[in-house]
Amino acid sequence: MKNKVGIFDFKVLYIYRNFVMKEKDLIRKWLDNALTDEELKAFKKLDAYDSYIKISDTSKKILPPSYDVTEELNEIQQHISQRTVSKNKSYLGILLRIAAVFVLGLGVYFFFANQDTQVNTLAGQKVNFELPDQTKVQLNALSEIVYNKKGWENNREVHLEGEAYFKVAKGKKFDVHTPLGVVTVLGTEFNVNQREGYFEVICYEGLVSVSYQQNTYRLPPGKGIELLSKKINEINTQDTTPSWIENKSIFKSKPYYLVLGELERQYDVVISSKNIDQHLLFTGNFVHSDIQMALESITIPMGLKYEINENLVTLYKQ
Amino acid sequence: MSKNLYDNVCEEKLFAELFKKHAQELHNFIYYKYGEHISPRDKVQEAFIKLWDNCKKVPLQKTKSFLFTIANNLSLNQLKHDKVKLKFQQEDHKNYTNQSPEFILEEKEYLQKYQKALANLTEPQRVAFLLNRVEGKKHKEIAALLGISRKAVEKRIYGALEKLRKEIEGI
CATH class of the missing domain: 1.10.10.10 (Winged helix-like DNA-binding domain superfamily/Winged helix DNA-binding domain)
Structure with missing residues (x-):
């Protein structure tokens, strides 16, 4: 259809468009300072010419706050140079801080690395724990083990005071130092008891070697030795673990003071036993869970009576 | 591709040149955009200090857009959406x-x-x-x-x- 309208119509459309667009275009061109002389004349004939010019002229009166580039540059250069100095300082500071942290860290590391690890129990308390090579240790009441984690693989060595049951992981020789003797083993299970001049080692598995003074004793499973009144006695047992692991203390022909001492440790009490011969031998046991029953177990066979007063237990003859 | 004489602007002379070239324009731009209450002077200073801090990361061709973007962002942060009031030159x-x-x-x-x-x-x-x-x-x-x-x-x-x-x- 449009083709049929012909060139004439198109021209009219063009002129019309030109006429309408002219004003807008003129203004736009003027705004871009791109008017030709002819266009400028046309622009000047616009109704709003005066107001455009006034707006434009007035806009030129808008004054950004004075800005002295040189001065500003000086200021920023001063600022930057100052900051560079202080930055260097702070770099040094940061470096020092890092160094301090390292020194402190190393110090702490060496302090702890060289420090012995200590495990101890209070009266009436038993503790299970593992040494670095997964050797299992059960510590009976009021006992203490000290060892050093550093170089553990090559130097398996613990210091024991009191009583402990060891399940030693296989590896190099394992030493238990006690004030009375050294117990040396490879992988095995054994119990070491060292109290008040009494020293007892019982082997439950493997092979245990005990050095006492100049002598060395080799213990196969089920065998043990005890040091009582400076005499070495052999022990035979059918048990596979020491009785205290099962919260029971079993005594076979042991001096009475050892029995009382163990009871004191298991129940955290003080036993006063005047006029009683503590060197009498006792055979029997007591449990760790009931003080009444435990006291009865150890007093009745000896023909004694007891009285409990808070944590003071008094034993007397009937 | 032409090689740039400077990879970055960590050169005090170059920095000074850039400042002379862009500072005024940047200042006025910020002023027209946000008015005087955000202190365009400070924004220009801050933008250039940022440029100096990041001089290694900003290639020379991008310094201008870097400066404008930073100054604009700094202004936006501060902007309290007040009406912009631009001053007129006092007639003599x-x-x-x-x-x-x-x-x-x-x-x-x-x-x-x-x-x-x-x-x-x-x-x-x-x-x-x-x-x-x-x-x-x-x-x-x-x-x-x-x-x-x-x-x-x-x-x-x-x-x-x-x-x-x-x-x-x-x-």
Whole structure:
């Protein structure tokens, strides 16, 4: 259809468009300072010419706050140079801080690395724990083990005071130092008891070697030795673990003071036993869970009576 | 590809040159955009300090856009959306001793209306218009500066002009 309208119509459309667009275009061109002389004349004939010019002229009166580039540059250069100095300082500071942290860290590391690890129990308390090579240790009441984690693989060595049951992981020789003797083993299970001049080692598995003074004793499973009144006695047992692991203390022909001492440790009490011969031998046991029953177990066979007063237990003859 | 003489602007001389080249323009841009209450001077300083801090990361060709972006962001952070109020140059009345008081008063009123109308422009309109009218920048330059097309700049400036005229003359 449009083709049929012909060139004439198109021209009219063009002129019309030109006429309408002219004003807008003129203004736009003027705004871009791109008017030709002819266009400028046309622009000047616009109704709003005066107001455009006034707006434009007035806009030129808008004054950004004075800005002295040189001065500003000086200021920023001063600022930057100052900051560079202080930055260097702070770099040094940061470096020092890092160094301090390292020194402190190393110090702490060496302090702890060289420090012995200590495990101890209070009266009436038993503790299970593992040494670095997964050797299992059960510590009976009021006992203490000290060892050093550093170089553990090559130097398996613990210091024991009191009583402990060891399940030693296989590896190099394992030493238990006690004030009375050294117990040396490879992988095995054994119990070491060292109290008040009494020293007892019982082997439950493997092979245990005990050095006492100049002598060395080799213990196969089920065998043990005890040091009582400076005499070495052999022990035979059918048990596979020491009785205290099962919260029971079993005594076979042991001096009475050892029995009382163990009871004191298991129940955290003080036993006063005047006029009683503590060197009498006792055979029997007591449990760790009931003080009444435990006291009865150890007093009745000896023909004694007891009285409990808070944590003071008094034993007397009937 | 041509190799750049400088990879970065960590050179004090170069930095100074860049400052001389861009500081004024940046300052006025920020002023037109946000007015004086955000202190465009400080924004320029901060932007250049940021440039110095990041001198290794900013390639020379990108310094200008870096500066404008940073200054703009800094201003936006501070902006309290107040109406922008731009100041006019004080007329030197000594040169117009023969002006009638009526004329001076009219002129004053006109300026007030103008200021108000200017504040009512949209921010893009005002920035483009002022860059064009006050700074005498070509549309092409403004387009490059704002990162928009020439046509868009034309539209903004024209729109601003018409809006100002209508508002001032109360059409």
